[in-house]
Amino acid sequence: DIVMTQTPLSSPVTLGQPASISCRSSQSLVHSDGNTYLSWLQQRPGQPPRLLIYKVSNRFSGVPDRFSGSGAGTDFTLKISRVEAEDVGVYYCMQATQFPVTFGQGTKVEIK
């Protein structure tokens, strides 16, 4: 199975300041079709997860442009340019390049 490792596991951030989460996979996430099926999910307290970013860097419909994704191969990053109060929650990276689908441990973003 592909292991997804996120750092940090907790990120206290001041409102209006940037935040960055790293995700590393145990093997390359490049699929044989040329796509990299790395997504980022946001889970607010008491809510189901929500898709933010798909295929590394594509922002899903309705996601604010302060969220951006980057990376390639085995190293990926989610950045929030200016954290707002509504961004509090846990963020997960997930890979769907290879079965079984696997997820990172989650990074908790909270306001300082």
Next chain:
Amino acid sequence: QVQLVQSGAEVKEPGASVKVSCKASGYTFSNYAMHWVRQAPGQSLQWLGWIHAGNGITKYSQRFQGRVTITRDTPASTVYMELTSLRSDDTAVYYCARATISGWENWGQGSLVTVSS
């Protein structure tokens, strides 16, 4: 708009089975795949399996092979996930999620399954 509405919370004894439903609306049901994942209290997400709603092809996590079965009822636009031989560590919120070319676009609200004697 797309909606995935899951069945309600369940309490089961160890060794029993549970069947969770996920009713879809707002899109052509048979054109997409549906995944099932679960989240134990305070934990990350764990993938159970997947079904293509059109042809019924399934794939399961080896970890749950033999205990999980995912089916669909096309006329009812509903996907089901059944987990057997329940143990206390199966206590979790179970989610369905619709997969598109953009990723897992839509999620159900979650169904809490509690396994306790």
